[in-house]
Amino acid sequence: MKxxxxxxxxxxxxxxxxDAYSELKRYLKNLEIHFAGEESSxxxxxxxxxxxxxxxxxxxxxxxxxxxxxxxxxxxxxxGTPEDISNDxxxxxxxxxxxxxxxxxxxxxxxxxxxxxxxxxxxxxxMDIWIVRMIFVGVTILGGLGLLVYLILYIVLPExxxxxxxxxxxxxxxxxxxxxxxxxxxxxxxxxxxxx
Amino acid sequence: xxxxxxxxxxxxxILEYCILSILSRSSCYASDIIKxxxxxxxxxxxxxxxxLLTRQKNAGLLSYRWEESPQGPPRKYYELTKEGKExxxxxxxxxxxxxxxxxxxxxx
Numbered sequence: 001m002k003x004x005x006x007x008x009x010x011x012x013x014x015x016x017x018x019d020a021y022s023e024l025k026r027y028l029k030n031l032e033i034h035f036a037g038e039e040s041s042x043x044x045x046x047x048x049x050x051x052x053x054x055x056x057x058x059x060x061x062x063x064x065x066x067x068x069x070x071x072x073x074x075x076x077x078x079x080g081t082p083e084d085i086s087n088d089x090x091x092x093x094x095x096x097x098x099x100x101x102x103x104x105x106x107x108x109x110x111x112x113x114x115x116x117x118x119x120x121x122x123x124x125x126x127m128d129i130w131i132v133r134m135i136f137v138g139v140t141i142l143g144g145l146g147l148l149v150y151l152i153l154y155i156v157l158p159e160x161x162x163x164x165x166x167x168x169x170x171x172x173x174x175x176x177x178x179x180x181x182x183x184x185x186x187x188x189x190x191x192x193x194x195x196x
Numbered sequence: 197x198x199x200x201x202x203x204x205x206x207x208x209x210i211l212e213y214c215i216l217s218i219l220s221r222s223s224c225y226a227s228d229i230i231k232x233x234x235x236x237x238x239x240x241x242x243x244x245x246x247x248l249l250t251r252q253k254n255a256g257l258l259s260y261r262w263e264e265s266p267q268g269p270p271r272k273y274y275e276l277t278k279e280g281k282e283x284x285x286x287x288x289x290x291x292x293x294x295x296x297x298x299x300x301x302x303x304x
Binding site: 012031038047053077078080084085 | 205206207227240248249250
């Protein structure tokens with residue numbers, strides 16, 4: 001025995017199983033996110049809801065009065081997930097989910113000697129790390145301020161912990177491909193270090 | 197090289213062209229358009245149609261009116277606007293040129 005809810009979908013009233021409702025709600029939410037960038041996204045969603053209601057109505061008979069999870073899954077396969085829709089349209093998911101190349105300075109924990117400050121700055125400017133270190137050492141020897149500047153930077157600059165941050169540190173766009181490549185590189189480095 | 201990506205690039209734009217083509221023959225409901233596109237295997241899932249219809253409507257290529265339905269809530273009945281017809285004529289020409297070009301290369 002299941003609990004049912006009463007929903008208004010596209011102007012129709014349906015009794016729907018609780019688990020079917022959760023699934024439907026999740027699907028509609030995903031669609032909302034997918035169409036968030038579109039002008040008239042609410043119109044698109046309401047058209048899709050109406051179509052779903054049409055599909056559900058064909059399932060109900062005198063003997064079957066409740067929308068089940070099978071009905072919901074069936075409707076989803078007919079209408080399509082955001083990925084299905086992207087495929088049909090000819091835009092690949094990678095086009096949609098790329099964030100612009102934020103270029104931020106972080107501390108680089110992967111290439112650090114002490115705190116990763118020089119490594120982080122080198123990544124930001126795409127320079128060799130040792131050159132940055134030499135500059136820092138040079139400034140410290142000459143004026144002594146280098147150490148203070150280093151400490152300040154150490155406190156102020158966040159550590160690049162996530163893959164996304166590490167990509168941003170270099171100023172590359174954050175999309176599926178770059179994330180994939182980054183993770184692969186890190187994986188290879190770990191493997192090499194462990195001589196696997 | 198990504199085969200799926202190349203194929204997807206080929207399909208992009210064809211869908212919009214097909215929608216306008218269907219409506220040029222006669223005005224109809226979204227579900228009619230869906231049926232034709234599915235039969236012709238231009239789309240796999242129905243959800244693809246709705247954002248395109250809305251975009252084309254916003255661009256002034258289509259318009260719709262609400263038609264009462266005996267079985268339920270009113271439905272949108274789409275038709276091409278004058279701009280839509282002109283746009284389609286342009287696309288028809290473009291398509292013909294494209295087909296000619298590709299055939300020339302393929303059949304040499």
